[in-house]
Amino acid sequence: MFRRLLIGLVIIAVISAAAWALWPRPVAVDVATIGRHSIEIFAEDEGKTRIRNVFTVSAPISGQMQRLGLEAGDQVIAQETVVATIRPVAPALLDARSRRVAEAAVAAARAAVDLASAELRQAEAQLRFLQGELQRATALVRRGTISERAFEKAKLDAETASAAVESAKAAHMVRQRELESAEAALVQGRDTGSDGECCAEVLAPVSGRVLRVLTESEQVVQAGMPLVEIGDPADIEIVADILSRDAVRIVQGAAASVIGWGGPPLAARVLRVEPSATTKVSALGIEEQRVNVVLNLDGDPKRWEKLGHGFRVVVRIELWRGDNLVTVPIGALFRVGADWAVYVIADSRAHLRLVTLGERNSDLAEIQSGLSVDEQVILHPSDLVADGTRVSANTAD
Structure with a gap:
């Protein structure tokens, strides 16, 4: 009898243990409570800084430019600082062959000068003689020895001789200048003085700092050749190329922040969205339409005084903001066909519920219908969770 009782107790214990082992246990899940929060949507992308007004100083004339004494970062003053000096x-x-031709031209010019000198001396001698004749004719006409006509003839001859002297002097001067011109053709590249009126000084058009020295070494430059770039580092702005689908949501004056530049985040505002887009290829080889968005930095300029022209930054531009919205964590959402759904916990069981979403970012989504404040939803539901599954909740922040 006792033996039968013992066997019965063992059988009951085995059945109880099996029933306990096979009894379905609640699935442990992480949950979050539906509440009201603010949602911010940003467009984030790389950008670069640029000085608002960059002046490129170019050579005004062609010539031999001396080596520039300026370096990037040097301070310049408008209409005072000499940027470059250009000489002929x-x-x-x-x-x-050309030298022999030039030497022959010089010899011919010297001979012409000698000829002009001789002609000048001849004209001067003729003038002296005729002036003496005029003096004698003057004395004779007073005494009535010669006729008035003879006196007038002597006077005319003297005046003609005087004009001949002036003509000979002018001819001598012309021949002298021709000699100088011929001698100049023999000048080699030695007399290229860089001081005085022979040189043109290029002055800084505005005050600021040298951003880049484009042409540094001494060399022959052509008119219009860029030499240096000048700008004011304090007058800086940021330009970022944003996807066109995000750019259409950006408005002038929208808040933004600048990060990833090596310092603390900087506040900024959208100055303008350019009206045209450009096609760029992404790292994945996909063509994208991107639009330049220009931003102004806000606050004390000393906070970004280390930023220069062309520095890389990351910008976050606010596209949309909503406050006091009923929100659900993104991790609680999943697709059921074309609809969004969540698992709501009620009476320790998971209940499938379809929801309608509004705006969303990477953390939260706006609930337009389907959920109420203080309801609990399952985060990242696994395949073990289904509609009606018993669950045990671990509250998540």
């Missing part, structure tokens, strides 16, 4: 280009070297 040295004459070309003469080959043997």
